[in-house]
Amino acid sequence: MSRTAALSSFVESAPPGELADVTKAIKSILGDDSSVQGDLTPAFEKYNEEQFATVKLPGGSGEVLISEYNNLGDGRYYDVESQSSFAFDHATQKSSGVQSYVLESSHSDLVKSLVKSLSIHTSEHYPKSSLGVYPTEDDSQLAIITVANKYSPSNYWNGRWRSQYIFSPSSGSLTGTIKVDVHYYEDGNVRLLTNKAINVSVGAGAGASEIVRQIANAEKRYQEDLNKAFGSLSEGAFKSLRRQLPITRQKIEWEKISGYRLGQDIGGGRSR
Structure with missing residues (x-):
């Protein structure tokens, strides 16, 4: 797998609301590599359209979404409710260049x-x-x-x-x-x-x-x-994996787990 393909897979699988964190992690690993941003542009676009990324238009009150269906090409999208089109930067998820747009459809x-x-x-x-x-x-x-x-x-x-x-x-x-x-x-x-x-x-x-x-x-x-x-x-499944509380019926303090004596402190038995 090429470097671009590997990095693109990280971008496309980013969890909700964490695209910026994933991008920051990629940059911290690769350093100041100016070619990375350009190589990942298709991955950013695919992610934003598939995840229905939302953006607030300059001067707008609500957020509009990004998808393949309102893509006008050349990085521009349109919104029916505000009757406007706008440019969208897929890497930064910022909008600009708002213009009037009238939908032409038989529906x-x-x-x-x-x-x-x-x-x-x-x-x-x-x-x-x-x-x-x-x-x-x-x-x-x-x-x-x-x-x-x-x-x-x-x-x-x-x-x-x-x-x-x-x-x-x-x-x-x-x-x-x-x-x-x-x-x-x-x-x-x-x-x-x-x-x-x-x-x-x-x-x-x-x-x-x-x-x-x-x-x-x-x-x-x-x-x-x-x-x-x-x-x-x-x-069912989760409960069968482990008991919800130890026999003592007290929650385990996980930060102190290394100091517990398994038989006495958790199991309630006596130490020898």
Whole structure:
């Protein structure tokens, strides 16, 4: 594997909210190598589009997202709600050069209605989220995207919810995926990666409210399934790995573990 390929794999697998940390680590390892930034540009672009990176536009109030569906080429993207296009630096995740942009699509009215209905749904179910609705390249389908990030580096965890659907107005089909990515790294390194396929029939000519209702139902069911899975892990697989508390029923002070006498202090027995 070449150096560029190896470094690109690090970038593309960066956990939520930790791309800057990964980039900083790469630079600290390689030193002042000016060629690295240029070599990794495709990896940064792939990461930002696949992870639905969000950015605040100059003078804007909310964050807009980056994806392959709103890519105009030459490093520029557009946002339907603000009716603007902008340049995006994939390495720094900064925006600039905002210009007016009017969407040209045979589904423009449905796009606007979906943005409005989806905004209501996301505001009710996610503490902080960004969304986008974009016509596909041939204008035959619509991409409906939601990303919700929650970062808590002070508590050593970060998480991201991504949902992506393709709606076909002619057939009424709605297909897509829901992905959850959570990284917990306090005194360890644990990462949850899920991928749930969605396939429902909304009906040809369905309105925005019905489309979003189907999306809301699918996401609610998946959230409930995740909660059940976590509960079964806690009471099943994780519990069988080790006892939750030692026999003394007191929590172990791990920073003092080297000073414990296994038989007496942890097991409750007597030392000889």
